[in-house]
Amino acid sequence: MSEQLIIVSGSKEDQYISLLSQLKSLVEDETDLIANLANVCAALKEYFNFFWVGFYLVKKDSLVLGPFQGPLACTRIKKGKGVCGTSWAEKKTMLVPDVDQFPGHIACSSLSRSEIVIPLLHEDYVWGVLDIDSKELNDFDEIDLYYLEELCHTILSKKHMP
Numbered sequence: 001m002s003e004q005l006i007i008v009s010g011s012k013e014d015q016y017i018s019l020l021s022q023l024k025s026l027v028e029d030e031t032d033l034i035a036n037l038a039n040v041c042a043a044l045k046e047y048f049n050f051f052w053v054g055f056y057l058v059k060k061d062s063l064v065l066g067p068f069q070g071p072l073a074c075t076r077i078k079k080g081k082g083v084c085g086t087s088w089a090e091k092k093t094m095l096v097p098d099v100d101q102f103p104g105h106i107a108c109s110s111l112s113r114s115e116i117v118i119p120l121l122h123e124d125y126v127w128g129v130l131d132i133d134s135k136e137l138n139d140f141d142e143i144d145l146y147y148l149e150e151l152c153h154t155i156l157s158k159k160h161m162p
């Protein structure tokens, strides 16, 4: 992929298919983890204009803030805490339509209303999470979940582990 992102119009599904194909060639051409995570954040933000897009990476007993796009965010999250720490502990995607209804949600910004967190898994080991926040309630659905998992599980695979 060149540094130019091609944004197609059409359904959200069409947009994810186009974005993921571009991201796949982008990460195939680059082995550096941080460079790839940074470009994935930038591409997701530019494509869908999400409020906040970022990665947290597992370091010892915490998730530590990695590459992101959006307002400043909290830097460390313990396992099992908030939406991100729960995704890490349970090794599963968390789709939260209303963050105020999620017990223990960590509010980095009061403007965030809904959220999706996908674990970065390799052979049952979580090495980080992708966190996306929206200013709208109920902004993520099964289409987001399917394609963002595809991104995290297939495109950001073993060779990208820290």
Ligand code: SME
Residues within 6 Å of the ligand: 052, 073, 074, 077, 081, 082, 083, 084, 085, 104, 105, 106, 107, 108, 109, 112, 115, 131, 133
């Ligand atoms: N809301 C997250 C914390 C990270 S920020 O949203 C960027 C959580 O509850 O884990």
